[in-house]
Every structure is written in C-alpha cells, then in structure tokens.
Amino acid sequence: xxxxxxxxxxxxxxxxxxxxxxxxxxxxxxxxxxxxxxxxxxxxxxxxxxxxxxxxxxxxxxxxxxxxxxxxxxxxxxxxxxxxxxxxxxxxxxxxxxxxxxxxxxxxxxxxxxxxxxxxxxxxxxxxxxxxxxxxxxxxxxxxxxxxxxxxxxxxxxxxxxxxxxxxxxxxxx
Numbered sequence: 001x002x003x004x005x006x007x008x009x010x011x012x013x014x015x016x017x018x019x020x021x022x023x024x025x026x027x028x029x030x031x032x033x034x035x036x037x038x039x040x041x042x043x044x045x046x047x048x049x050x051x052x053x054x055x056x057x058x059x060x061x062x063x064x065x066x067x068x069x070x071x072x073x074x075x076x077x078x079x080x081x082x083x084x085x086x087x088x089x090x091x092x093x094x095x096x097x098x099x100x101x102x103x104x105x106x107x108x109x110x111x112x113x114x115x116x117x118x119x120x121x122x123x124x125x126x127x128x129x130x131x132x133x134x135x136x137x138x139x140x141x142x143x144x145x146x147x148x149x150x151x152x153x154x155x156x157x158x159x160x161x162x163x164x165x166x167x168x169x170x171x172x173x174x
Contacts, residue, residue: 010079013116015124042083050103072097072128075120077104077113084108087117089125097125099135118149 048055070090077085085108088100099121104113122133136156137145145151 011077011084011113011116012079013075013077013085013120015075015120016073043086046083046086046103046105047101049106050109073121073124075117075124077117079108085113085117087121089121091125091128091130095131097121097128097130097133099133102135102137114144115148118145122149 044055047053072089072091072093074089075085075087076083084105085103087102089097090100091097099118102114102117104111104117118135125133133151135145135151136158146153
C-alpha cells in the first residue's frame with residue numbers, strides 16, 4: 001500500500017468520531033461551531049466546489065444532521081482554519097467501513113491532502129477493528145485510489161434508485 005507519512009505543508013488534519021460507535025467524546029461535525037448554523041455550511045461549499053455540484057443550502061442538505069445520523073467518524077483537513085478537505089466514514093460496526101464524500105478544494109487538489117484524509121480514515125477504521133475499507137469513485141480518480149491509496153480492484157454492483165425520465169435504473173441519461 002502506498003502511503004506517505006509527509007503531511008502537505010500547512011495542512012492540519014483531525015479525526016472526529018461519534019461516541020456511540022467509537023467510545024470517544026462526541027465531537028461536532030465540521031459545520032457546527034458553538035451552536036451557530038452557517039448558510040451555506042463549509043462542507044456544502046466544499047462539496048459543490050470539489051464535485052462541480054450545485055451549492056446546497058442547509059434546508060435541503062443538512063450536513064451536520066447527516067454526519068451525526070450516519071457517520072462512524074470523519075476526517076477534516078484545514079489550512080489556516082479553512083476547511084480544504086473532508087472524508088466521511090460509515091461503518092457496519094463490525095468488519096466493514098466505507099469512505100464517503102472524499103473531497104478536496106479544487107485549488108488544493110494533487111497536493112497530498114486527499115491521501116492524508118484517506119490514510120487517516122483507514123488508520124481510524126483499523127483502530128476500531130474494521131477489516132475492510134470500501135470506496136467507490138468515478139473513473140477520473142481511479143489512479144488516486146489504486147496507485148496512491150493502495151485500494152485493489154474489485155467487482156461491485158451499483159443500482160440507481162431514482163426514476164429518470166419516468167424509467168427506473170436510468171443513470172446519467174443511459
């Protein structure tokens with residue numbers, strides 16, 4: 001597995017786990033700050049920039065609630081206090097963990113931040129006795145996961161669950 005012990009210059013990463021699964025003190029997701037709710041939240045802004053998605057408001061995508069309700073934990077990367085990277089980790093609380101929404105600000109991509117996030121997430125999942133870390137991704141980032149992060153190719157299935165043009169299982173206009 002390719003791993004780098006060198007952190008990108010100026011990046012501080014942190015792991016936060018929910019106490020119900022990891023036995024640790026409950027931490028607030030990256031958008032929760034002393035009870036204040038920002039709109040749009042930092043994670044939504046990062047998500048829109050990293051994935052080229054539309055910017056979602058807190059009313060239609062409450063990242064704080066999503067993370068609290070579904071996550072095992074998350075890794076953040078910050079430079080001078082600004083959120084530049086995020087990776088969510090979901091688990092079955094037994095043998096498997098999944099990376100979700102690994103994202104790095106576009107102007108910080110290819111600088112090692114993503115690798116740092118994935119390695120930290122893997123370390124924390126391993127420390128919690130997970131045996132497997134799963135991830136799915138688009139083709140344009142396959143080399144990152146296979147060559148830099150040490151994932152192996154596997155066969156997996158994906159089923160689109162929303163209707164598209166009135167037909168089930170239609171994805172991206174297919």
